[in-house]
Amino acid sequence: MQLRERLEEELRGLGRRDRQRVVPEIAGRDGRHIVIGRERLLNLSSNDYLGLGDDLELRREYLEGCMETLPPMGSSSSRLLTGSHPLYLELERELSGLYRRDAALVFNSGYHANTGILPALAGRRDLVLSDRLNHASIIDGMRIADARWERYRHSDCDHLEELLERGRGRYRQIFIVSESVFSMDGDLADLRRLVELKKRYDAVLILDEAHGTGVFGRQGLGLAEREGLMGDVDIIVGTFGKALASAGAYAVMDGVVRDWLVNTMRTFIFTTALPPVTLGWSLLTLRRQAGMQAERTALLELASTLRRELGEAGFETAGESHIVPVMAGEDSRAMAMAARARSAGFLALPVRPPTVPEGRSRLRVSLRSILRREDIAGLPACLGEVRR
Known part of the structure; x- marks a missing residue:
């Protein structure tokens, strides 16, 4: 079998198992939200935990300083x-x-x-x-x-x-x-x-x-x-x-x-x-x-609240940090949960093997200090609509 044919067949196999990945077409980030195609979604999949990447004032401060010092671009x-x-x-x-x-x-x-x-x-x-x-x-x-x-x-x-x-x-x-x-x-x-x-x-x-x-x-x-x-x-x-x-x-x-x-x-x-x-x-x-202790405290409190509310809604969660996994088990259920969340305006991406062990697929909710409790209040009920 030629390389192209073999890879096409293996990609089809990944698709049949709900494990084929694609690079999203991200149009832009806007504070708490991200724009993918024509959708504007609450971003629950970013590792920008303190919101520094979306701090326009901080970015402006840095770029204005760069105009004076002109650091090399490479x-x-x-x-x-x-x-x-x-x-x-x-x-x-x-x-x-x-x-x-x-x-x-x-x-x-x-x-x-x-x-x-x-x-x-x-x-x-x-x-x-x-x-x-x-x-x-x-x-x-x-x-x-x-x-x-x-x-x-x-x-x-x-x-x-x-x-x-x-x-x-x-x-x-x-x-x-x-x-x-x-x-x-x-x-x-x-x-x-x-x-x-x-x-x-x-x-x-x-x-x-x-x-x-x-x-x-x-x-x-x-x-x-x-x-x-x-x-x-x-x-x-x-x-x-x-x-x-x-x-x-x-x-x-x-x-x-x-x-x-x-x-x-x-x-x-x-x-x-x-x-x-x-x-x-x-x-x-x-x-x-280094001086953002209030943001750190707020972030961990938000995660604790979400973890508790997901548990009350019948979901298995894990951890004790700002990363909140919502356990799905099978790949297909993780994909369905992600799709339902997206239809409700949340971007929370599914994680499947080999990133996690077999049978432990999940939705990975990654929280940031710039998010508010009301931003994520509807997530547990939304996910509960996915048939178990």
């Missing part, structure tokens, strides 16, 4: 050649200061961070232990690395300890990798237990705060800040692409680890640096969100 080189603009150093100094750590390093994306850090640090004499529900980018990083890797049952620290005990003395180094806020279930890692285990077994703990940054902690630095454990996590990974409404990612760590990554991390070395105009925007949103 870098035209990797950082190890001529692409490391002074804004990189300013942004990394800001990050290391906020996290009270020796050093920080900025990357082109969270995917670059997670597919580059583990291969640079973990070799064939090492073991990586990863939460089973960690993001695909972490899984890909483990696959690229030379190290042996295993996944422990989701948030099951007893299982993790079994694997740590089994690996004690057999490996040069053991790495524990977890998200802080799990992106599809909205639940939180037991960070205190993870820190306790990493200390007891002399492991290295890497925490991905992609969905915790901006939402948890007094300065929006994530779950580790909220728990008072920033100094106990060896490497904290964060992103600018979600609550900080920009592009790129970062990690904070010891200075020697930074030096090693600069010398060995392929996704850092072999890529063109971020545009300086993007770095300046990241610096502005990072500083702005």
Whole structure:
């Protein structure tokens, strides 16, 4: 069978199973709403958790400043050649200061961070232990690395300890990798237990705060800040692409680890640096969100209210964060729930395997601090119209 014929047949198979994905034709974003084609929908699928991406005044402030400084629109080189603009150093100094750590390093994306850090640090004499529900980018990083890797049952620290005990003395180094806020279930890692285990077994703990940054902690630095454990996590990974409404990612760590990554991390070395105009925007949103504690509180209260109302309407939900999954089970029901929500003016997208386990398809409701309770009040009743 020729490539084209094979791919056409496999795409038809995805369609029959309600798993074929298409890129939406987005016409624009308008505050709480998004325009797709001719539809104006309440946006419940954005990771712009603090609404910074739709803050017109903040954007105007930045663009007016750009007219004076004229930062380059592109870098035209990797950082190890001529692409490391002074804004990189300013942004990394800001990050290391906020996290009270020796050093920080900025990357082109969270995917670059997670597919580059583990291969640079973990070799064939090492073991990586990863939460089973960690993001695909972490899984890909483990696959690229030379190290042996295993996944422990989701948030099951007893299982993790079994694997740590089994690996004690057999490996040069053991790495524990977890998200802080799990992106599809909205639940939180037991960070205190993870820190306790990493200390007891002399492991290295890497925490991905992609969905915790901006939402948890007094300065929006994530779950580790909220728990008072920033100094106990060896490497904290964060992103600018979600609550900080920009592009790129970062990690904070010891200075020697930074030096090693600069010398060995392929996704850092072999890529063109971020545009300086993007770095300046990241610096502005990072500083702005640090003072948005009222917005963080309102966001989590809104999520708690929605989770309770969905439960009262008979839906299974999960988590304890601003991400509220509405469990559907089968792919077809998740698609039907999304279609009903859309007909009522809500954009809440379905999530299906392989993003989630078989039989655990769901609607993923991603809340933002700029949403009001009355905006989402009709969602539980609307979804209840889908036949179970």
